[in-house]
Amino acid sequence: MPANREIENLIELMAKLPGLGPRSARRAVLHLIRKRALLLTPLADAMQEVAATARECLNCGNVATSDICDICQDNRRANGELCVVEDVADLWAMERARVFKGRYHVLGGTLSALDAVGPEELRIPKLLDRIPGEHITEVILALNATVEGQTTAHYIADQLEGQVKLTSLAQGVPIGGELDYLDDGTISAALRARKEV
């Protein structure tokens, strides 16, 4: 209704982004049209490039632009430490804190009987394979401090019992807190003060 088919189509698609409703999508599209050369064209190009290259790392589940992500390819990060997170946003939050030097394993969610999410859906078999395969000595369970996150952490701890040192983020993660909402300093402190499960 606002304008032409092309512009309406763009507004509709923008409104599907998390955090943007119809009104903010309209504002964003007007902003894009005003900044065509500076923002609209570069953004379209960047999306096309990501669409053409982005995929899931076959090893850890991180977002990658090749089959194996940069972190998994980096041998300096093969220090025997593996940090298990729920999703890629959490991995990025850990990386922003610049304190963890090992590798990650992205579960892609939490166990949920209600939603029929079992270990197979969560890349847990791959996690168990990686322990001997990458000579992992410590698994840091950096799951969110929610009921689902902690249930999943306990399940993984049960599976790995006796095979590796198991730790979890400690000091600084508030009850019910989600990693991606925490500041970098809090994450650093929680990692440094990690405790054995």
Add this chain to the structure above:
Amino acid sequence: MPANREIENLIELMAKLPGLGPRSARRAVLHLIRKRALLLTPLADAMQEVAATARECLNCGNVATSDICDICQDNRRANGELCVVEDVADLWAMERARVFKGRYHVLGGTLSALDAVGPEELRIPKLLDRIPGEHITEVILALNATVEGQTTAHYIADQLEGQVKLTSLAQGVPIGGELDYLDDGTISAALRARKEV
């Protein structure tokens, strides 16, 4: 830092959209990567299409995909009524209310001595040309109920005094309210109850 150059670049560009900060831009990009086929690729295509076609209507300043916008091309809307708005978002808000059947003139802002915005910057000369050119008999000053909006409305009213019937949106527009924030019913009521300036 979060991932690869391509993805970081996309996050940076997304963070420049109004209403999205770095954190919501990261969330949006992860969402886009997860919904590559359903959302990312269509969005990139839609942006490319709008970038290739969107321009300002040479007549009214509306966003268009040709030199003259659909509304200015539609002869059924040449009913002698011209609605003056500050920006395209306001025009879209009026259109959503589906009550105005005439044409628009988009100023592109408000007069501001402080920001050196004079009549020339606001497409006001073009507005004055359109009055005889399109046989306009009524100009509806649908500017925002802000100090700047009302100052601009008074300036235009002075210029058009005696040439046309001058009206403004009345009942329903709250003091300090901006059109684009109002619901459609309020806009409809305000237009129906418009009063002569």
